[in-house]
Amino acid sequence: MMLCDGAITTTEQLATELRRYLPNVFVNRNVASxxxxxxxxxxxxxxxxxxxxxxxxxxxxxxxxxxxxxxxxxxxxxxxxxxxxxxxxxxxxxxxxxxxxxxxxxxxxxxxxxxxxxxxxxxxxxxxxxxxxxxxxxxxxxxxxxxxxxxxxxxxxxxxxxxxxxxxxxxxxxxxxxxxxxxxxxxxxxxxxxxxxxxxxxxxxxxxxxxxxxxxxxxxxxxxxxxxxxxxxxxxxxVTCGTGAPLARFIRERQTPNVAIVFPGLDISGGVLVALKHAAMLHAAGADVTLVAPDVSLGRWNQTDGVRLPVIGCAGAVLRGRFDKMVATMWTTLDTVRFYPNVGRRFYLVQGRETGLYASGDPQRAAVSRTYGHNPEVIYCTISPWCRDWLRDDFGHEARYVPNGIDPALFSPCERDWSGKIRVLIEGDSQSEYKNVDESFAIAAWLDPRRYEVWYLSYRGEPKSWYRVDRFLQAVPHDEVGKIYQQCHILLKTSVLESFSYPPLEMMATGGAAVVLRNGGNAAYLKDEKNALLFDRGEDELAVEHIERLVADAGLRERLREGGLATARAFSWDTLEKDVLALYE
Structure with missing residues (x-):
């Protein structure tokens, strides 16, 4: 009993005795059925x-x-x-x-x-x-x-x-x-x-x-x-029908707030990792967090940042529990959140304009766009100024905003020897059009293979036949990715559509250099010539020039290194924790 926060009993005398040991005691009188x-x-x-x-x-x-x-x-x-x-x-x-x-x-x-x-x-x-x-x-x-x-x-x-x-x-x-x-x-x-x-x-x-x-x-x-x-x-x-409300109110007032976060699946990606990080922070702050996903069986658990969270599989299942808050994470999850009846507040964590994931003419583009439409019961949240701007300008939503963060323990700085062969890291799914990996390898083709080694990191896509790849790394666990960055000198990133582009920030956190194509998802933290070198789409020759400048100019490398490490510190999850929790208030 002493391990409990409160007690429920049936008479005032029992309550008097229990209050000698526990501060919160509720009298729920015995009743007839x-x-x-x-x-x-x-x-x-x-x-x-x-x-x-x-x-x-x-x-x-x-x-x-x-x-x-x-x-x-x-x-x-x-x-x-x-x-x-x-x-x-x-x-x-x-x-x-x-x-x-x-x-x-x-x-x-x-x-x-x-x-x-x-x-x-x-x-x-x-x-x-x-x-x-x-x-x-x-x-x-x-x-x-x-x-x-x-x-x-x-x-x-x-x-x-x-x-x-x-x-x-x-x-x-x-x-x-x-x-x-x-x-x-x-x-x-x-x-x-x-x-x-x-x-x-x-x-x-x-x-x-x-x-x-x-x-x-x-x-x-x-x-x-x-x-x-x-x-x-x-x-x-x-009788039972006339006495439930006070007991329910007593329990509810002392209950840990509970949050359901809905995923389209739990295969690791940048967006999934961000939502899982938010889940871990909510849990650490005292919330009872449940993950909901269609592709898991009941009884599964997810381990994130040392936090073990339960997962409910919603495919073919009927959920009846009460959730104080429910969070959609990708466009396919919003209907689950909108139409689940027993929930207090609904949130939509928008991590990108997902219409860009589909080709013109695909009916799913319209389905995605509808999730950004008139949903007054939903609180919109996002992770980049770019998303915040188009949600406001195109759809009329004043979205809550907090940037993504990085875990310094996983992406720690290390020294690099720039006198030998230079390793250039290309990251992204070769099958995804908006990742624009082809342009990265078109740029890499200009580099002298005697001086430059190309590593390719991908979660899903395989190298195309014409890619020049010296080492291919696929589906590397997230807690091992930092070690890959530490072994490379330069990240070459050419995504054209990102809500918050993680790889440049991760490379900067390890002390490496980033040569990056400008997009709305990296504008939040990349500053040309201060913490990275930027170019626009089609400027392949400029990207090659940036890479060769880095190899030749130690002063430039040091300036970008200092700026990159300062940026990474500003975007550490520890720094952003209060802002993340405020998203779901």
Whole structure:
């Protein structure tokens, strides 16, 4: 218990004891089930209404019930009090009121005592044995009908800590069949019953109990009024349908905020890595983060930055859980976020204008564009000024913005020897048009192979037949990529469409040089002649010139190195953490 943040219990006395150890304690009172209420309503109907119906008004399906109800009504004579003891632990409670019960049975010859459960019948009641009806333990579904046979329900409790911690079940069970209760003014009974309104509370003395029984025996209208008020209170506030909201509110107020981040798949790419990094930061900040992806089986876990996050596979599955926040990460995931009903706030992390991924005429271009359209229930977030600008200018969204970051532990600086053969690294998928890898290899073809070695790093695409590749590296784990950069001198990057181009920043973080084609995704941090050398599309000769300048000019290399390392430090994830968390507020 001491490992918990709070506790849920059923009575005020239990709550008092628990608060000695825990600050947050909620009293969720025991209640009757909907089935118990239905059985009780039926028992009351069979007692009060059904026996009085003429035979011609009784449906054929109820004819047997009607006959039995009439037989019970005929047998019901005198005034009945009931003690539904349950376990043998209640013997002492009954012993406490025994003098009052014995006196009442002696003074009122029409009085009958119904006892259900394990109770040793005392010798004091032996003279009235013909008016004492005993039944052993019975299935709980029979309890409403047995309770409906009595006029008054007895609930004695000795005033002990154990009894004060008990709940008011016996009052509720009788109330649901409109039978009034006489109860000890102890614990939950005292907390629940309003004396003279929906029950009678007694101090634990023989005179008090005798007087209560005598008053109820003599006043049938009082019994009806107390029974009806008890029913009204309990059917509304002491059954499951009427009591869930406060408990749910208590749990919700103390619950860790939960976030679902939806992926089109968990194959590693730049966009997936960014979203996983955001997930890890949210988790570290105290959120309960779940990853949702269509291509995984239930029970899978994802390990990111030492954080183990659960993954729910949504393909063919039905999700019903509540999410405080839900985040779409690529255009194909937005519908899942928009149309999932049980969510508080919806976010769309836009990491690029994905219409550019498809050729003209492809119907998916229109589908992508619709995700940037009028979706007022969605909060748009992005990772580059370029995306922020076109989301505002073309689609009217004031998107939240925070740049991508880099992990200095994975991309650390190292010294390079520029006197020998120079390694030029080309990165990107050769099958992706917007990665424009062909232009990189067209530029590399101008370089003297005796002086320059070309390495090619790709997650998916293979080298084309005409590429000049001295070493091909494919699907290198992300935590190993930094070592590849450290072994190369220059990154040659020619993507034409990037929302935030990671490879130049990663090369700069290792102290290497970057020769890069300008695009909207690298304009956020690349400054020509300060931390990189830039060129425009088609300026292949200028790119070659940049590479040869780097090899020849140590001063230029040092200036770019210092500028690149400063940029990498400014874009470290640690520096950006607060801004990332603010995206999802």
């Amino acid at each position: 909907e089935e118990m209420l239905a059985l009780s309503d039926r028992a009351a109907y069979e007692r009060d209404v059904l026996p009085g119906l003429p035979a011609d008004q009784v449906p054929a399906r109820d004819r047997t019930r009607w006959k039995r109800a009439r037989e019970r009504a005929v047998k019901r004579v005198g005034f009945s009090i009931g003690y539904f003891s349950g376990s043998i632990t209640h013997n002492d409670d009954f012993q406490m009121i025994l003098p009052a019960v014995a006196r009442f049975m002696r003074d009122y010859p029409d009085a009958h005592l119904h006892v259900v459960g394990e109770l040793d019948l005392p010798e004091e009641l032996a003279p009235f044995s013909e008016r004492v009806m005993r039944q052993s333990f019975s299935p709980w579904r029979r309890l409403p009908q047995m309770l409906s046979f009595v006029d008054v329900n007895l609930i004695p409790l000795e005033d002990t800590l154990f009894n004060r911690a008990k709940s008011e079940n016996k009052w509720v069970e009788a109330a649901l069949v409109k039978v009034p209760s006489v109860a000890s003014n102890v614990g939950a009974l005292a907390d629940s019953i309003t004396d003279g309104v929906d029950g009678v509370l007694c101090e634990n003395s023989a005179d008090a109990w005798y007087d209560a029984l005598a008053r109820l025996h003599d006043d049938a209208q009082l019994r009806v009024r107390l029974g009806r008020a008890a029913y009204d209170e309990c059917s509304l506030h002491h």
